[in-house]
Amino acid sequence: MTQTLQILSAGPGVTVQDSGRSGYLGQGLSRGGASDVQALHEGAALWRQPVGAALEMAGFGGRFSSDTPLRIALTGAPMRATLDGAPLIWNASHLMPAGSVLDIGGATQGCYGYLTIGGGLDLPVVLGAQSTHLVAGIGAPLCAGDQLPIGADHGDTVGRCLDVTPRWGGGVLRILPSLQTEVFPKEQRDRFVSSRFIRDTRGNRMGIRLVPEGDGFGLSIGGSILSEIIVPGDIQIPGDGAPYILMSECQTTGGYPRIGTVIPADMPRVAQTAAGAELRFAFVTRQEALAAEEGYRKQIAELPRKTRPLVRDPADIADLLSYTLISGAITGEEEP
Amino acid sequence: MPDGFPRIDSVGLDGLLVRFGDRLDEAANRAALAFRAALEKQTPQGVEECSTSLVSAFVRFDPVAVAPEALTTALSQLLNTRDWYAEPLPDGRSFITIPTVYEEFYAPQLGEVAQLAGVSIDEAVTSISNSRVRVTAIGFAPGQPYLGALDPLWDIPRQSALTPQVPAGALVLAIRQLVLFTNAAPTGWRHVGQTAAPLFKLGAERPFLLRPGDEVQFVSVSAETFETMKAAGDGGVVREALT
Numbered sequence: 001m002t003q004t005l006q007i008l009s010a011g012p013g014v015t016v017q018d019s020g021r022s023g024y025l026g027q028g029l030s031r032g033g034a035s036d037v038q039a040l041h042e043g044a045a046l047w048r049q050p051v052g053a054a055l056e057m058a059g060f061g062g063r064f065s066s067d068t069p070l071r072i073a074l075t076g077a078p079m080r081a082t083l084d085g086a087p088l089i090w091n092a093s094h095l096m097p098a099g100s101v102l103d104i105g106g107a108t109q110g111c112y113g114y115l116t117i118g119g120g121l122d123l124p125v126v127l128g129a130q131s132t133h134l135v136a137g138i139g140a141p142l143c144a145g146d147q148l149p150i151g152a153d154h155g156d157t158v159g160r161c162l163d164v165t166p167r168w169g170g171g172v173l174r175i176l177p178s179l180q181t182e183v184f185p186k187e188q189r190d191r192f193v194s195s196r197f198i199r200d201t202r203g204n205r206m207g208i209r210l211v212p213e214g215d216g217f218g219l220s221i222g223g224s225i226l227s228e229i230i231v232p233g234d235i236q237i238p239g240d241g242a243p244y245i246l247m248s249e250c251q252t253t254g255g256y257p258r259i260g261t262v263i264p265a266d267m268p269r270v271a272q273t274a275a276g277a278e279l280r281f282a283f284v285t286r287q288e289a290l291a292a293e294e295g296y297r298k299q300i301a302e303l304p305r306k307t308r309p310l311v312r313d314p315a316d317i318a319d320l321l322s323y324t325l326i327s328g329a330i331t332g333e334e335e336p
Numbered sequence: 337m338p339d340g341f342p343r344i345d346s347v348g349l350d351g352l353l354v355r356f357g358d359r360l361d362e363a364a365n366r367a368a369l370a371f372r373a374a375l376e377k378q379t380p381q382g383v384e385e386c387s388t389s390l391v392s393a394f395v396r397f398d399p400v401a402v403a404p405e406a407l408t409t410a411l412s413q414l415l416n417t418r419d420w421y422a423e424p425l426p427d428g429r430s431f432i433t434i435p436t437v438y439e440e441f442y443a444p445q446l447g448e449v450a451q452l453a454g455v456s457i458d459e460a461v462t463s464i465s466n467s468r469v470r471v472t473a474i475g476f477a478p479g480q481p482y483l484g485a486l487d488p489l490w491d492i493p494r495q496s497a498l499t500p501q502v503p504a505g506a507l508v509l510a511i512r513q514l515v516l517f518t519n520a521a522p523t524g525w526r527h528v529g530q531t532a533a534p535l536f537k538l539g540a541e542r543p544f545l546l547r548p549g550d551e552v553q554f555v556s557v558s559a560e561t562f563e564t565m566k567a568a569g570d571g572g573v574v575r576e577a578l579t
Contacts, residue, residue: 025396026372026387027544028518029478029536126538135519136478138538176348226358227475227482229387229394231348253389253475261348289349290399297400 003068003150005117007142008101013058013204014142016121017114019051021129025252031232032133032249035112035205035271038167038300039076043116045303046073046093046160053123053130054116055142058204061104061113062142070096070150071118071158077110077168077272092161092310093118110168110272111203119153134205135249161310162303167269170199170277174284174292175260178234180225184259188217192259193281197243201275205249208270209242210279216241219257227255233262233270235281245270263289265296337421338364342371344408344415350384350399354411356420357391360484360513363421364391365472369548370423371414380410388548390473390482426549428577434516434533435572436465436507436554437562442530445499449509449526452492463487464528465556469514471546477518479536479544483552484513494524505531505571507554514554529554532562532571551578 007014019040020033034040034056044051054075061079071093074081078090081104088094088102090113096102107113123130132139142148181189191214200209218241219225230236234246236256245262247270260281262270273279284292338357341364345353354371357364372393375386382402387394397407438446438461450460469483486509494510499522502508506517508525515525518535531554535545546552557565557572565572 022385024478025385025394026474026548027478027536028474028476028480127543136536137519176346179345179347179353226360226390227473228389228392229347229351229353229475231351231396233348251476252387253473263349286346286349286404293349293399 003070003119003153004066004147005070005150006065006067007144007146007148008063008065009144010062010142010146011057011060012141013056013060014062015056015058015132015134016053016123016130016139016142016148017056018053018129018131020131020248021127021133024127028252029127029133029136030248030250030252032136032205033129033131034114035248036076036114036167036268038268039112039114040116041300041303042075042091042162042164043073043114046075046162046307047071047116047118047155047157048304048307049118049120049155052120054114054121057104057113057115059111060106061115064096064102064104064115065100066096066150067098069098071153071155072096072102073116073118074104074113075116075162075164076112076114077107079107079113080105089161089310091164093158095158107274109166109274111274112271117150117153118155119151122149122151133249159310160307162307165299167272168274168277170273170279171269172280172282173266173270174263174289175235175281176263176284176286176289178258178261179228180219180257181260183219183257184217189259191215192217193283195280197279197281199273199275199277199279200242203275205247207236207244207246207250208273209244211242217243217259225255225257227253230254230258231261233264233267234258235260235262247271263292265289265292337419342367342415342420344411346404347394350396352395352397352404352407352411353392354395354415355392360390360472362485366423366425367391367420368393369426371420373426374414378414380407382407387475388473389475426547429547429549429551431468431551431553431576431578432546433553433555433574434531435557435562435565436529436531437559438465438529438556439559442559442562443507443528445526446528449490449492449528453489455489460528461556463489464509465554468551468553471548471550471552472513473548474544474546476515477521477536479546480518481516481535481546481552482513483516486512486514488512492526495526498522498524499527502527503530505533507531530562532566533573534569534571545573
């Protein structure tokens with residue numbers, strides 16, 4: 001039976017995202033993929049399925065339904081979510097019965113929420129991925145009336161949850177030197193790591209603008225730097241002196257000077273830092289960055305084992321009295 | 337070979353950049369293209385993806401699978417195998433003619449550019465449209481080419497302020513180079529012509545129209561012809577193999 005997820009309504013930034021497409025950098029196409037890759041892994045972990053595509057919801061979700069029962073997992077930035085009016089716990093998996101309406105509202109913390117469906121999304125692979133790449137015009141934001149085909153779901157477990165590392169409040173980002181770091185005068189580099197920055201309201205899948213607390217940054221030779229490779233995490237200083245951290249859909253080359261590069265392990269936190277939150281920077285050594293990367297990958301690999309049964313607090317169950325509380329024993333279907 | 341080059345630098349945790357110069361130079365551009373082609377043929381362990389920009393080749397690798405020091409050694413060894421600045425252009429290149437309209441409505445800054453170069457608008461069109469330029473790099477946006485080098489006459493600086501937006505297909509000029517925009521974008525370069533070339537077309541047999549090393553001529557057409565070609569969807573682009 002063909003299963004589809006119906007989009008009844010959607011916020012302005014709901015897109016299909018996976019780990020992105022590798023191999024097209026030389027043709028000017030950046031990798032793209034989920035802004036918070038960790039949340040993608042958390043969704044997959046709740047299903048114990050390989051990481052695939054999920055719906056990435058920038059700031060606001062939407063209303064969803066299906067003619068068949070679906071298993072849903074909610075990860076990333078916590079959002080107000082209800083199923084037929086009953087509140088749903090975030091960072092958990094749930095059953096979405098046929099005909100029910102899943103309503104995901106605004107983020108209460110962070111930026112990007114993720115909806116992962118058991119069985120994955122059965123969408124065509126375009127240039128090696130299912131990800132929408134807005135800048136390249138591959139796919140488009142989802143809107144009311146869209147129907148997404150769902151892959152065959154061979155699992156049946158729901159009601160698992162995951163304790164996740166909070167990453168919604170900014171903090172210190174670890175950076176490595178970039179191609180032009182040494183070109184910045186020492187005064188600027190020192191000031192860069194001692195300054196506080198506020199995450200601006202201007203930010204998207206290409207980049208996030210930061211407002212420095214004091215004077216801006218920049219180079220007098222800024223206009224004459226040869227256009228060179230850009231990678232996600234690069235901190236680019238454009239003409240107005242306010243840094244941009246480049247994200248997964250960034251341009252592939254550019255001529256603005258870059259003062260440093262955020263290490264990959266801290267990129268989920270960059271993506272999830274909400275407007276108004278404070279960020280700072282600290283240079284780390286390559287060894288420290290590598291240790292952070294190994295730690296990050298280990299943590300990702302351990303996610304499936306960290307899921308546990310979702311135990312509902314009876315106080316949260318509005319219709320407690322309608323539950324058949326003592327109809328017998330444990331089902332025995334609980335996963336080991 | 338420019339002083340101090342080629343050199344290898346780190347790009348974040350998982351990138352290395354092999355630079356063949358610090359300014360646009362024909363031999364350094366060729367060296368970068370040839371080096372990347374060699375890397376694609378014989379990819380060192382741990383390498384996930386390669387690309388080139390104007391005079392450099394970039395390598396993205398898995399930093400857990402391979403130590404950057406080991407990869408740097410492998411890249412240095414490859415660098416030492418030959419004089420990359422004497423290498424030929426890549427195989428399988430094409431010569432592509434892209435019909436371009438240079439009338440004022442479509443090319444609002446051509447007059448300004450002609451004035452900066454000290455020529456008439458007609459002379460500017462003749463010079464640009466007769467130039468056979470080479471794709472030196474693809475970058476910024478999907479399939480978006482940097483092309484050069486134009487006659488020294490066209491060594492004019494970028495604007496101090498950005499043009500808020502030029503349309504997709506816009507041909508812009510600065511410092512003896514041309515860029516053809518894949519998408520509408522702001523730019524510091526001046527808008528001197530308009531094309532309808534599909535630089536990146538999903539689902540096409542060849543989704544990316546141009547490759548580094550290809551040669552391009554932006555032949556002049558009338559506004560009427562341009563509009564007809566634009567409506568046809570292919571922009572009137574003609575490809576011919578270079579041997």
